[in-house]
Amino acid sequence: MGKGKILLYDTKKKFFKILKYAFKKDFVFDVYSDITDFEALLDEYSSAVFVIYSESNLKEFMRVSQKGVPIIVCTSKQEIFEKLKDINEIFLYDCSKIKSEMVVELKNYFSFEQFVFHSISIQ
Template sequence: MDKKKGLIYDPQKYFSRFIKYKFKTNFTFDVYRNFNHFNTDSLTNYSIIIFVVYSEKELSDLKKVHKKGIPLIVCTFNEEILKKMKKVDDIFLLDTSVIRSELTRELEYYFNSCLPPTLAKIN
């Protein structure tokens, strides 16, 4: 089975470790901590982008990758940012304050619903 390629932007690398471990059989992930190293021109190489937002600064970086035609999952621990992001269409929003088993279920659902049928079916 070919692994899908995903990109994770996680400035603190906390959440990306969890995702890489949980979904290593289905995905290979590139992880970026610094947005300056993030190449927005090569995003078409990825099946999905996971963008972890810890502060307002990451929201401005997020705007640079939003609407690029690649499924986007936005994860945040910050309740204020979570409320702001609920107003944004065409992203999957993940509240990372829930327990890990729920996070895993939600991510599986997101991966299966936003990827084309040939790439989906993660379990």
């Protein structure tokens, strides 16, 4: 089984450094700071990760969030976390945790997401 491809929207590329190092054996991350052509990219990725630092990032996410791809939304801002907590279609992740804790939790999520995605594809 090849590496999974994940679209990563990270305008500051801080989270990308953690993911790239921690998951380099299992996934390929393509980083975007502008996702104007998000719809055209969907077929290439098994999931998407949005790192939201600001209200403008949140607006960009909301514009593309209903496109049918498993999405992780990462933020350390409590007010943004509160705005998104009731959206069932996303996995909301608090990235204010320490790096080692984030890696373990995300590893579990990616393993589960790949299993679910693969199971749905087989049926």
